[in-house]
């Protein structure tokens with residue numbers, strides 16, 4: 480028998496419904512453990528891999544191919560990856576974990592001679608829904624290694640936001656809230672590139688996908704019940720769009736928080752950000768090791784077109800102007816200054832008149848009460864940037880004025896902005912008041 484450990488009275492319904500929606504029973508952590516200990520009792524020691532009692536570590540291309548063939552038969556699987564990226568531009572993929580209703584496995588992505596192709600094929604298999612928690616980095620690494628974006632994908636962190644578990648909930652916290660089980664966190668900061676991996680490390684790694692099955696089953700049912708499945712699908716389209724993973728150097732400036740006012744500053748920002756991206760990519764080191772974000776912004780606003788001018792910037796280390804990078808930056812600044820302003824993207828007008836700022840504050844209150852009332856994380860309804868743009872323009876092209884977000888919040892935001900709606904406090908709670 481399979482036991483599902485979901486807290487609260489809805490557990491039984493969730494379980495029953497999830498099974499009818501996704502044929503096949505999702506094993507719970509407990510069931511998995513039983514399976515493992517059964518194997519231990521049988522004396523299966525996994526001699527091949529040398530990992531003692533843990534026997535589901537995949538280290539060869541052939542084993543991986545047969546595992547992926549089995550996984551491809553399931554409409555839903557869970558996936559997670561462990562990687563290192565502290566010292567590199569491109570993350571180093573170390574371990575891949577997957578679970579189906581029948582089994583949970585770990586793949587040693589650093590095993591000598593292993594070809595991960597069958598895994599990548601599974602990731603793009605349209606018949607298999609891949610469930611991740613906080614999928615972005617996992618997708619990014621797969622995109623970088625194989626040039627494919629996993630599809631279709633379900634991100635439990637996004638689903639949790641849509642269902643009111645707060646902004647960007649961590650895996651452990653979500654597992655605990657949905658299943659009542661508290662995952663072990665001891666190996667969270669483990670070095671996944673060291674070999675051999677210990678049995679404890681592997682057990683920890685696999686727990687990242689086993690509990691995810693229960694979390695998915697519960698959230699999926701809840702989404703359907705509340706008619707919010709489409710909300711998640713919409714987010715998944717963005718998450719799986721190649722544009723999201725476009726790291727072409729000429730677009731690197733878009734990811735910076737720096738706001739510039741003058742076209743000249745923008746041109747320099749674009750050139751310096753592009754240079755930094757290229758340098759980080761070609762040396763495979765993090766962007767911040769080349770130049771900190773603050774320094775990029777500082778250079779854009781001061782446009783030092785000579786080493787002497789560069790030396791006056793406080794955000795750069797002493798003597799930097801004499802280095803090769805110093806010379807490169809001066810050259811990038813000069814390229815920026817030489818650009819035809821007509822070819823630059825349009826700079827958004829500053830929206831910082833005091834009236835606008837007050838409007839944004841009021842919109843924030845409306846957003847907060849909407850988020851609480853409907854149990855949806857505010858972050859997924861609208862960003863502060865959205866609010867600023869709505870305050871400035873009724874027809875702003877922002878997420879909050881489209882689709883379900885407009886229904887839930889955008890319409891009310893416009894009504895508030897134009898005085899058709901007011902906010903008041905009644906018995907200690909903020910309420911909406913219609914005005915005519």
Ligand SMILES: [Zn+2]
Nearest residue numbers: 559560561687
């Ligand atoms: Zn993990």
